[in-house]
Amino acid sequence: xxxxxxxVIIMLSILVLVYLYRVxxxxxxxxxxxxxxxxxxxxxxxxxxIGTVYEREEMFVDISTGYALLNLVGALAVAKFLExxxxx
Amino acid sequence: xxxFVNITLxxxxxxxxxxxxxxxxxxxSSVIILGSYSFFLAIVWAWLGAVDVAFVExxxxxxxxxxxFLVTLFDTAPKDTRxxxxxxxxxxxxxxxxxxxxxxxxxxxxxxFGDPASPAHVHISPVYLQQSYADxxxxxxxxxxxxxxxxxxxxxxxxxxxxxxxxxxxxxxxSGS
Numbered sequence: 230x231x232x233x234x235x236x237v238i239i240m241l242s243i244l245v246l247v248y249l250y251r252v253x254x255x256x257x258x259x260x261x262x263x264x265x266x267x268x269x270x271x272x273x274x275x276x277x278x279i280g281t282v283y284e285r286e287e288m289f290v291d292i293s294t295g296y297a298l299l300n301l302v303g304a305l306a307v308a309k310f311l312e313x314x315x316x317x
Numbered sequence: 318x319x320x321f322v323n324i325t326l327x328x329x330x331x332x333x334x335x336x337x338x339x340x341x342x343x344x345x346s347s348v349i350i351l352g353s354y355s356f357f358l359a360i361v362w363a364w365l366g367a368v369d370v371a372f373v374e375x376x377x378x379x380x381x382x383x384x385x386f387l388v389t390l391f392d393t394a395p396k397d398t399r400x401x402x403x404x405x406x407x408x409x410x411x412x413x414x415x416x417x418x419x420x421x422x423x424x425x426x427x428x429x430f431g432d433p434a435s436p437a438h439v440h441i442s443p444v445y446l447q448q449s450y451a452d453x454x455x456x457x458x459x460x461x462x463x464x465x466x467x468x469x470x471x472x473x474x475x476x477x478x479x480x481x482x483x484x485x486x487x488x489x490x491x492s493g494s
Contacts, residue, residue: 235322242325249329252350253336261349272356276371279363292363292372296356299380303352306384310345314391 234282238275245271262307269300319430326364330357344393348386355379365430369459 245268252264273293280289337350355378362371428435445458445466455461463471 235319238322239325242322242329245329246332249333249336249353252346252353253340258343258345258349261346265349265353268353268356272360275360276363279360283366285368288368289363292359292368292375295372296359296375296379299375302380303383306387307345307349310387310390 231282234278237278238282241271241275241278258307258311262304266300266304269296273297273300322364326357326361330354330361333357344390345387348383348390351386352379352383355382 248264248267248271252261252268255261255264273296276289276293276296277286280286280293283289333350333354337347337354341347341350355374358378359371359374362368362374432438445462449458449461449466450456453461453465455465
């Protein structure tokens with residue numbers, strides 16, 4: 230069972246690479262912001278899976294919740310910046 | 318299997334840092350990529366079992382630093398205005414990957430992760446683990462080391478950070494008026 234979760238971690242990390250390509254390559258800033266949001270959702274799931282491997286889910290669920298909140302704050306900050314500054 | 322997870326996470330980390338510095342011209346994009354870098358770093362910390370460090374990295378690195386960089390970008394130019402970046406020197410291109418392979422090779426000789434017989438776990442950690450509750454009546458060992466055994470150290474660190482914060486606030490106030 231632990232091997233299965235480790236395999237899930239590796240697969241999720243490879244999925245993150247796809248988003249990372251869009252973040253790095255993406256022609257506009259919106260592509261990058263959306264890519265970062267996708268990476269953040271994968272990161273949240275990764276934290277919970279890592280917690281399952283270590284059998285300490287309760288602590289890792291706290292961290293992933295904090296991740297989700299901070300992701301919202303970061304996306305709002307970027308959106309506010311683009312609103313005030315215009316599209317570059 | 319664990320080895321593959323380590324390699325994948327480290328590869329993601331290095332790739333993100335490299336793309337934030339080399340491949341992107343717009344500073345806002347660099348800020349966004351640095352946010353994802355902090356996410357990966359927090360996952361690496363969590364993978365190593367340092368849950369509170371991962372939490373601090375997520376809060377400071379991914380949340381606060383992104384907002385601070387964006388606030389800075391409000392007052393500066395949005396693009397990297399250097400006309401052309403000098404190409405990296407050949408010695409660095411060849412030497413740094415070799416150094417990385419050397420480090421990976423040497424890391425094979427380290428004791429396995431969580432080995433109870435490794436020197437880090439037999440030298441002074443048992444003393445703290447056994448005596449810290451009797452000494453300080455604090456259930457969390459990390460908090461007892463930080464706040465009781467090294468109380469003066471933490472106090473002076475707080476003074477340093479407070480002074481830096483005051484200096485930053487004064488500088489921003491000068492430029493604003």
